[in-house]
Amino acid sequence: MSKTVTYSSVAKKIIMSLAGLFLTSFLVVHLLINLLILFDKSLELFNQAAHFMATNPLIQTFQYVLFFGFILHIILGVVLQIQNWVARPVRYERKGSSEQSYFSKFMIHTGAIIFIFLIIHFANFFVKAKFGHIDSITYDSGTYENLGQLVVMLFSDGGYVIFYVIAILLLGFHLEHGFQSAFQSLGLNHSRYTPFIKGLGTVFSILVTLGFIAIPLVIYFSF
Amino acid sequence: MDLTLKIWRQATASEKGKFVEYQVHNISADASFLEMLDVLNEELVRKGEDPVAFDHDCREGICGACSLYINGRPHGPDKGITTCQMHMRRFKDGETIVIEPWRAKPFPVIKDLMVDRTAFDEIIQAGGYVSINTGGVPDANAIPIPKRDADTAMDAAACIGCGACVAACKNASAMLFVAAKVSQLAVLPQGKIEARERVQNMVAKMDELGFGNCTNTYACEAECPKEISVSHIARMNREYLSAKLLSQKK
Numbered sequence: 001m002s003k004t005v006t007y008s009s010v011a012k013k014i015i016m017s018l019a020g021l022f023l024t025s026f027l028v029v030h031l032l033i034n035l036l037i038l039f040d041k042s043l044e045l046f047n048q049a050a051h052f053m054a055t056n057p058l059i060q061t062f063q064y065v066l067f068f069g070f071i072l073h074i075i076l077g078v079v080l081q082i083q084n085w086v087a088r089p090v091r092y093e094r095k096g097s098s099e100q101s102y103f104s105k106f107m108i109h110t111g112a113i114i115f116i117f118l119i120i121h122f123a124n125f126f127v128k129a130k131f132g133h134i135d136s137i138t139y140d141s142g143t144y145e146n147l148g149q150l151v152v153m154l155f156s157d158g159g160y161v162i163f164y165v166i167a168i169l170l171l172g173f174h175l176e177h178g179f180q181s182a183f184q185s186l187g188l189n190h191s192r193y194t195p196f197i198k199g200l201g202t203v204f205s206i207l208v209t210l211g212f213i214a215i216p217l218v219i220y221f222s223f
Numbered sequence: 224m225d226l227t228l229k230i231w232r233q234a235t236a237s238e239k240g241k242f243v244e245y246q247v248h249n250i251s252a253d254a255s256f257l258e259m260l261d262v263l264n265e266e267l268v269r270k271g272e273d274p275v276a277f278d279h280d281c282r283e284g285i286c287g288a289c290s291l292y293i294n295g296r297p298h299g300p301d302k303g304i305t306t307c308q309m310h311m312r313r314f315k316d317g318e319t320i321v322i323e324p325w326r327a328k329p330f331p332v333i334k335d336l337m338v339d340r341t342a343f344d345e346i347i348q349a350g351g352y353v354s355i356n357t358g359g360v361p362d363a364n365a366i367p368i369p370k371r372d373a374d375t376a377m378d379a380a381a382c383i384g385c386g387a388c389v390a391a392c393k394n395a396s397a398m399l400f401v402a403a404k405v406s407q408l409a410v411l412p413q414g415k416i417e418a419r420e421r422v423q424n425m426v427a428k429m430d431e432l433g434f435g436n437c438t439n440t441y442a443c444e445a446e447c448p449k450e451i452s453v454s455h456i457a458r459m460n461r462e463y464l465s466a467k468l469l470s471q472k473k
Contacts, residue, residue, distance in 0.1 A: 008423075083436055087327060088393075088394070093242060096391060100441035187458065189457030
């Protein structure tokens with residue numbers, strides 16, 4: 001007997017939801033740090049936070065867990081989608097639209113664009129910060145790499161701001177379905193709590209979207 | 224009512240099918256959808272043509288035999304009913320109605336609008352039963368079952384296995400069907416004993432047959448003629464997770 005590990009559809013969905021929720025928690029941290037730019041035009045707070053994230057050994061180790069989460073979520077998402085396409089070889093002439101979670105229809109599409117965004121985003125910030133040269137800046141609290149300056153510079157390009165805003169909007173759509181869907185996949189459905197989770201998911205995705213969109217817009221128009 | 228019908232015609236499972244347009248005239252608004260198709264078929268027989276094959280049995284909405292994907296919706300535009308219970312007053316005079324068979328890899332077309340739903344039987348054979356000795360019919364209240372659990376099991380047992388959930392799902396997933404069958408037994412004492420093996424075996428069979436994965440779109444719940452809740456899918460996910468984590472290796 002071969003010992004290849006195969007995961008059932010339900011198991012894949014459970015892993016998918018756990019990875020998704022983990023990535024969501026990362027988004028919150030990322031957003032909170034980014035928002036520091038808006039509260040401190042000297043960029044000291046943001047650079048200080050970025051410095052902490054880049055040097056803290058626990059966070060640096062956790063970074064690999066995060067990469068793993070991304071890869072798992074993306075690969076599983078693609079595998080599930082291919083299986084779903086294969087499951088209906090002949091399409092309907094008149095396609096139905098009975099879905100009750102509207103954005104569930106577009107998870108692979110929003111996901112694909114977020115993936116492209118992720119690569120560009122990675123090249124723009126992560127690779128530059130890790131391997132490129134970034135000027136230092138000295139405040140009273142110490143000397144840090146001026147990552148904030150890089151953000152401000154990128155967001156002074158209108159085209160980039162538009163691309164960023166669109167990608168974040170799609171991320172919001174992705175979250176709107178994904179958040180509540182993750183709980184369903186984990187079997188957490190309850191007559192009292194499920195409506196709350198659905199509402200929370202919607203509010204959460206709107207807040208995250210607005211938060212991320214506000215940053216490039218404020219920088220573009222007022223920095 | 225006069226109607227234009229665009230119907231999927233396919234002579235055998237292996238032959239290529241195509242849509243054929245038919246005109247039907249003087250259809251009563253009080254006729255059921257299947258009666259309207261009977262009128263068309265009588266007309267076709269009279270002309271010496273091959274009548275349109277479609278599944279039907281009780282025509283009372285309780286057997287699960289009838290199907291049909293009508294204008295983009297399984298069992299047509301009404302909520303919570305089967306095709307046989309839908310009436311022609313739901314359509315406008317002169318309307319064009321597109322009628323397709325269920326589309327899913329595990330549901331191959333047999334002829335025209337009939338599909339082979341043996342896949343559902345195979346899923347039931349994989350675990351949708353109780354094999355322990357439950358003895359004779361017990362006295363009422365001899366086995367205490369909370370009303371809430373009895374209601375949950377009864378709601379799940381309302382599933383007639385028509386396959387509308389698969390037909391409606393953009394992924395052709397059978398999760399609502401399997402979840403209903405898992406749920407109706409998992410909440411009752413006689414079914415609980417084999418619950419862990421059951422959920423794993425039925426999910427494995429469902430995957431093996433080539434049904435898609437659930438992406439929680441909830442189209443199944445919207446189109447289910449028995450309005451089975453997707454909360455049963457969550458229960459199955461829960462059952463599956465605990466079975467995988469807690470089952471002893473044989």
